[in-house]
Amino acid sequence: MLTDTPARVLVTKVGLDGHDRGSRIVAAYLRDAGMEVIYTSPWQQIPAVVNLALQEDVEVIGISSLATDHLLLPKLMDALGAAGLDHIRVVVGGIIPDEDERMLLDAGVSRVFHPGATREDIVEAFATLALEARSAAE
């Protein structure tokens, strides 16, 4: 699935909630699949996420949200755009009500994962989106 260069991904949480069981498991899945994973503790600010994505040259950002923090994501998408990082793909996973999923996709989020998503689907989505991001950056 991947080319020779492994996908570079950032797994993080923004906002006010710290439940990190999901983000830790997803980070481990992606690392096991051979990707370069940058992982942060919860409670990141949006500018910090954008900076980290820029410095680490990531292709996909995975955001875990269990307690409505995904409502901040339109602001993350704007900030990525403003920093010239339009090519970066953003994936969200966690407790995301259907009403909000539509809002997130409209804001430019590439994929939304819900509880019960499988390792296979998650890894494949990150890999595909990393390739997309790579060609968009060229």
Add this chain to the structure above:
Amino acid sequence: MSKPMQLPLPGFEQSRARWRQTFETQTVDAEPLRNRSGIELKPLYTPADWDSDRYMDDLGFPGEAPMTRGIYASMHRGRPWSQRQLIGLGTPEDYNRRLKRILASGANAVSLIPCNSVYRGFDADQVDPVLLGTCGAVVNTVDDMETCFAEVDLAALSTAMNDPLPFTLLAFVLAVAERRGIPWTQITGTSNQSDYISHFVANHMFFRLSLPGSRRVLLDHIKFCNERVPNWNPLSVVGQHMQQAGATPAEAMAFTLCSAIQYAEDCLEAGLEATRFLPRFTFFFDISMSFFEEIAKFRAGRRIWGRIVRERFGIRDSRAMRFKFHAQTSGVDLTRQQPLNNIARVANQATAGILGGLQSLHTDAYDEVLSVPTEAAARIAVNTQNILREEAGLGDVIDPLGGSYYVESLTSRMEQQIEALMDAIDAAGGMYQAVSSGMVQRMIGDSAFAFQDRVENGHQVVVGVNKYQREDGPGERSPLERPDPALMQRQLEKLHRFKAERNDAAVRTALDGLAETAAHDQGNLFEAVVNAAGAGVTHGEICACLRRELGDGQPLILP
């Protein structure tokens, strides 16, 4: 563990051999079954596994050592467990409306869940407004608390305050009580997020001071409450966070007991009286889908805690030995797929908790996995408890599974495993050390990965997720309930008005007093928080001051 039977039962050995032979010809799966804590489960339990000769050693009578059967002589016959649902959403006015509806339906045990911004130590004007009130009520000042409990008799309530350190919500309640002329001795309830160790371990959403700073604030809080708010439980030791983060039931119980030992030792070192603080210790646990394992976990925990109080702390007072606990059905076990199935899951979990002898119960709404629960789903959760109590009669007989060969054997096996884990923590220098070093976090992470692997490979069945799937989506449900942005804007304006109209000199004096107390390591920090709350200092200001003086707590990064 089992000791051999005292009396050979006539025919027992021959019948057992015959059964085993037949059993083995009829079962193909040679893989041993294990529960979530890794304990192997036999297909059948007999007097060879638990002998009623052990009755007085293992069980005794409820309300006295070894406490296995329950912490009160009368248990649910004397007083049903408290139905304590989590409530909190939106503004203080929203909370007050919902609280009054719950009280009108006959409840006297309530809870207050603040907004995540409050958990993180911020006022409403310090965070992105889009997040305000989405997961709890925005309460920043004594006036907000006044609104929360408007037209409600504070002295007639028992409130579970989701109030992590520095316990500003309780400080606001005490200030409101003072305004209303209610003596603090009449304020009852629990600071049920006071266990800072569990927050460090499980990362949840809480305001984090440095570990040493947290240690001091909690100690001063316990001291202050024991003396000035004697009917308040200042500490609830929380296993729920750890189990939700991935700890097995045995690990969650072991770590919780180790935290309780740590807190008790800290109190003793500070010169507090064990007979005074121990009876005010309470506990809070998760109830997973692993039915018998959960029942055994609670029975074993009760027995171990009683023994710790007697043997480690040398206290014979049965009030101090009481392992009082609140429990919540496990959110992690709920599924987004076919969400109505969650109603069955919650009923199963609640049953395990009740048979395990809990004192207070929160049942999750089936839609918790989709969003913050809607009111319609919350009603079903409450009625699940009513059905279990009044239709199924689960409270009619004390410890109804006591004497079951399986449950007694499993209780003893869980007890051994919990104690082995506790020995490992003791060997690492106690819970405070084991958390500072990341040892506990690592163990919980490993268990979370192992469980996820079992779900992925199908060994752990999750109906609708890895078995019995259906193609359709989550199905019909009530619309999302979100706070009204206009009301939230008004709440922000109220906060600004509050700050503009308060007595600045009094605020400055109280804040200086708080900083002074923190910086010089003398005086009671929680008393300084209470003074500040009464003087009009906001939640965010109190937290910022303590962050400055006592240092921020950083999460360990353990992907």
